[in-house]
Amino acid sequence: MKKIFFIIFSVLSISVLAQTLGSKLDKSTLALGEVGVFRVTISNLQGKDVVSAPKNELLPFHFEEIKDSISKQADHYDRLIEFAVFEEGKYTIPALDFKIDGKILQTIPYEVEVINTAQKGDQINDIMKNKEVKLEVNDYWQLYKFYILGVFIVLALIFAIYQFIRYGKRRKSSPIMMTNQTLKDLENLRKKKFMENGDYRSFYIELIDISRTFITKQYQIPADVLLTDDLIDVMKLNNTISPQNETIVENIFLRGDLVKFAKTFPDQPMMEKDFEDIKSFVRSSSKDLEMDQLRTGV
Known part of the structure; x- marks a missing residue:
């Protein structure tokens, strides 16, 4: 009897101390441009901090966030987002991460269908006749x-x-000049202290932008206009960048996409490693170009 009482008491204690996360989407079907409301609440915080994606960056890019308000008290967290979608189709709000005292809680995913309420054959009449x-x-x-x-x-x-x-x-432009300029850009990125301040999203956006510009000019690959998956395919087909450098670019670019859409939260050691790997890739690019010239016989 005492054992049963102890087990029941332990379960109740854990339930009382645990945080409870809830989410709600007011409508699963929206008209084009209609405002929807997505809400996340966390109860029983016990004064603990809540870490999530920054304001106006929680939902995927199809969702235009109009308002993002966060209300936090000692024992309760409430985040309310008003959004609209301006393209027809079905879109998904994925499971979103909320970190509480090192523990990650996730919302449930939602599907939103966006429809055009205008009917085919609707007649539009002029208010008055046109004058010639x-x-x-x-x-x-x-x-x-x-x-x-x-x-x-x-x-x-x-x-x-x-x-x-x-x-x-x-204006003369050589691989060495491009390498030096990119290394300067990377040092300017480091000076912004995104890694030290935990601003991983800004860090990866700038790191990938610098890398795309470098690949475009150094290797003549249109990295500035290609999506990540397409860029990876082009690099492998082009065969100018060494396999080792291809792996570096692929891993960092894919991680950057996950960070952009708040699907992963890298720590400072991971950001430091990605930063140094990109620097290594930039420095070794001249060897890639030399090997490509030997292969083509130029």
Whole structure:
């Protein structure tokens, strides 16, 4: 009997001390641009901190966050997000992480369907009939003079650029110059102290932007316009970047995507390692280019 009482007492104690996370989506079907409400509550906090994605960055990018308010008391946490979606389709709010005293709690995922409420065949009537106005040459000039002047300015700029390229000095750009510039950009990123302050999202966004610019200019791969998966495929097909460097870029870029959408929370040692790996990749890029020249016989 005493054992049963002790077990019941232990279970009740754990239940009383544990935090309870709840979430609610007010509508599962929205019209284009209609405002929806997503709410997360945590009870029985006992004064503990709650760590989650920053304001206006909790939901995936399809969800345009209009308002993101957080209310926290000693024993209760409440986060209310008003959002809208401006493209038709079905979208998912994934399970979202909330860290409490080192323990991660997750919301349940939700599916939102966005529909266009306009009906096919809806007739749009003018308020009043259009009037026919006869325009003179001067009227056309007043209407289109800025477009005409803009065309002449663009043509003049194109001609000036052509003359500069033909007769002027071209700016020299070598792999070494690109490497040095990228290393400077990385040092400027370090000075912002994103790693020390735990701002992992800003860190990975800038680190990947610097890397994309470097890959685009150094290897002539359009990394600045390709999605991560497409970029990885192009790098492997291009075969200019060494396998070791391909692995570095692939791992860091995929981790950056997870961080951007609040699906992972890297710590400072992980950020430091990714930073040093990118620096190593930048420094060794000249060897990649030399090997590519030997392969192509240039």
